[in-house]
Amino acid sequence: MRRILVTGSSGLIGSEVCTFFSELGWEVHGIDNNMRAAFFGAAGDTRWMQYHLQKVLPAFTHHEVDIRDRKAVQQKLQELRPDAVVHTAAQPSHDKAASIVFDDFDTNAVGTLNLLEGLRQVSTNVPFIHMSTNKVYGDRPNTIPLVELATRWEYADDQFAHGIAEDFSIDQSVHSLFGASKVAADILVQEYGKYFGMPTCCLRGGCLTGPNHSGVELHGFLSYLIKCNLEQREYTIYGHQGKQVRDNIHSYDVARFCYEFIQTPRCGEVYNIGGGKGNTVSILEAFQRIEALSGIPMRFSYVDTSRTGDHVCYYSDLRKMQRHYPAWSITKTLDDIFSEIYAASQQVEQASQTPIDVPIQ
Template identity: 55%
Template sequence: MRIALITGSAGLIGSESVAFFADKFDLVVGIDNNMRQYFFGADASTEWNQNRLQEAHTNYIHRPADIREVNQLDPIFREFGTDIKLIVHTAAQPSHDWAAREPFTDFTVNANGTLNMLEMTRQHCPEAVFIFTSTNKVYGDNPNYLPLIETETRWEIDESHPYFQDGIDEFMSIDHTKHSLFGASKVAADILVQEYGRYFGMKTGVFRGGCLTGPNHSGAQLHGFLSYLMKCAITGTQYTVFGYQGKQVRDNIHSYDLVNMFWHFYQNPRVGEVYNAGGGRHANCSMLEAIALCEQISGNKMNYTYSETNRIGDHIWYISNLNKFKNHYPDWTWNYDLNQTMVQIHDSMVARLEQTV
């Protein structure tokens, strides 16, 4: 039997992974205890997504285990053992601001939880491919010291800089920089995944995401900005833009495109590898540009305010360079551009809001 084990299985990337791998494996085992509701409140609950997955995929099994607790993970790994061929570890505390409220919780979820998953893999299914969703926040605020130029709607890097054409590559330093506590806990996890690959020879892959997005995101004010932004556009809820004149730039990758990267890696895995994973020059926008796109798609004028206080560790300009991954896996490319993704988010959000009325 071939089993895929997915943590954070009711979240954005976890649920996309379940749907993607359900017809490629005999069984998909999901681990998710809906901590997103604890982090961000009832509106961010992933219970709706868990129910959707259980209804849609007959070979999906859900386990509400806490990745911080080895005594909850060990029975799952013992039950399925070496039949586990793929592990996609997406469970995390994902917010800068929230991490500062509860540093112990943030670190134990992101760092200790990842260590637990790695060690369970090493003990029970060491030949499995282990994929970890890291973040571009491991680079801290180093991107903010690039030569940036302010334009009418965005910050942009100087055309003479090597990063202008394709974005930031994996050789940017993750040292001597301010990460936020969230960024620090993800750095710890990122390095652990690399080390288990390089020290133990395990097939581990680290994917440093830009903004991960898609129609199944339970967006909240502190995390999932495109999803939450579109929700505010639809409902008229006030949105706050934090700092940089609203011109800060992010690249955005559809959840399907990211999971498709995982699939390519699984088919030809490498040891302790690291990849930047985002929308690159293919799909990126500033906050002001995202607001304009939400208004265009929803047909509503957005209600937003501006705060001069930027979030600690936030990037002014970040675009991922995916050349390394594309060189290793030349058959992969994006399926969704930014407009297609935003239309999907809008239509999914409208449908979900109608169901709650």
């Protein structure tokens, strides 16, 4: 039985990867220490997903390991000797990073280095997939000429008709400290691939989403937006008239790409992984979509100041991924994504309102 190690296994992408490979018959080992609860409080807590995976996946083992702990990481890799590693653990918020600068860098950059070097001591032939981010490009996408439409911004330059490609510069831009720590990790993953010949890749994610997302205001765009609508909470738009555009990819399609890469790995590759132009949506358009599903008007406020390093318009050019891995494509549409998150959020909302029966003593 082949063995995979997944860091951040209780998170959105990590849990999807665990489930996907378990269903393929792999032995799955997850590393997670619920740092999201420390970063974002109770709303970001992912213990529920850990317990769910332990309950429903027969070949899943949870390991309470902090990836900042170099010795513990090295020991775990030596013990497990996995056939593949998918690294999704991270401090994921560029807003939060400014208030926890060392935790952010130690988690995102040093934690990634601990895993890479620990794996190199075990084998240089094990595929290593790193969930990077489109924030490595900083605010350079904002230098692309845009045209303003009724509900969104759109690229005015035909060169970007398919979106942002992997050769777009990451230099001379404002990244946020989160973006800077993820750049460091991204470059390390590339370098271990190119310098040591290890099969590694960076997946520079757009808006990664799905029904298992524990969305909070600082991270988890669609999940948090839908949660606000259902709970009739006020959603805050930060700048750009609410017309800022993101491409959304379902966690299942990310897991599918991880499988394709592991089957035919490459050394030191970079891929922009997102929903592509077909899965783009602005904040205003997302409001319209969830209102149509729930029948609940969206409550929101507007702050004219945008977030530091935020993209006005970003979507991924998927052509390189599809050239290298023609068996892979987007299978979950934007309609699918909204419907699944809405249904899952409804279930959570209903469960929270269900009285708990207490036996009479």
